[in-house]
């Protein structure tokens with residue numbers, strides 16, 4: 001006789017846990033909502049002490065409906081976006097964790113809620129509603145995560161399809177300086193830099209009509225490229241703050257000198273490997289310089305990319321395998337995080353993520369195959385969960401936040417998720 005355990009495929013909450021309907025259509029923006037976004041941008045943008053510039057390209061005469069895609073590093077991006085498209089009405093996609101405590105305001109502003117990195121059919125329906133019924137702008141931050149190294153993250157392949165289906169132009173808003181001002185890996189400490197953004201119509205309605213979905217995606221991919229460190233150097237922008245490297249070890253977790261992982265720390269303007277003792281300093285132009293011997297990578301995104309290549313090699317040669325006991329929190333609605341206690345998580349190329357735990361006396365097993373997750377939502381010093389580093393496993397009805405034993409795994413898992421997806425879907 002076999003004694004097979006029975007698992008639930010979702011965490012078993014009590015029946016009275018308040019859910020949030022993600023499929024809820026956004027409201028058509030009222031004049032008051034639009035005015036409120038105007039007031040917010042007018043109040044926030046002057047706080048940028050080194051100024052803010054917006055350049056409009058191919059935007060003359062363009063009227064909604066259209067799709068607006070923007071890169072996103074911090075809350076000031078909302079002010080830039082609101083300012084860039086005023087006085088046109090829009091509906092903006094926002095992640096469920098952004099709704100935490102602020103859901104009433106976001107609903108009034110016309111936002112629509114989604115869970116990151118899931119197939120959300122209701123979002124497709126809401127996109128159609130905004131463009132075809134309201135005749136307004138459908139706005140989103142398509143990377144669905146803050147860039148770790150100030151360069152473009154993976155874009156969802158469904159964007160081209162959305163544009164084609166709705167036969168509307170595509171506009172791209174690229175912010176520069178927002179990452180340097182508040183890098184994802186140190187987002188509680190501001191660096192003084194100017195902001196510069198471009199808003200550009202990259203595909204007209206006619207282009208969309210005549211091009212294949214693949215071609216549309218290629219153009220979006222190309223136009224969405226950015227590199228804030230390169231922009232800093234090209235524009236000779238000096239970051240003089242004495243804490244400018246603080247937090248950098250969160251993304252640069254592998255030492256290129258002794259190859260060890262999770263041994264880097266950062267302090268002031270320095271990044272050091274605690275294993276071999278090698279130290280790099282971050283210059284005022286955002287470059288790295290080794291204090292001893294060779295500077296392996298002066299450009300921070302090159303170091304990050306090198307780590308990505310190493311993870312890819314591990315996946316391909318079969319040496320990549322992650323297994324850990326993690327602290328977990330569930331976020332089924334938008335109202336409360338639930339402490340789910342400890343759980344076991346594994347990640348590899350064959351099975352993707354498997355999370356097993358027990359809550360409310362019921363065992364659960366959450367499986368995210370490699371092909372179901374093209375990227376991973378991670379957070380550094382996540383304010384909603386006492387400032388810890390964590391990653392999120394999304395399900396249809398829940399967001400499970402996991403805190404790994406080794407902090408650096410948050411970054412490595414994000415790279416492994418993206419590379420595994422590419423390998424399986426090539």
Ligand SMILES: [Zn+2]
Pocket residue numbers: 255256257258259260263273274275276277278
């Ligand atoms: Zn080292």
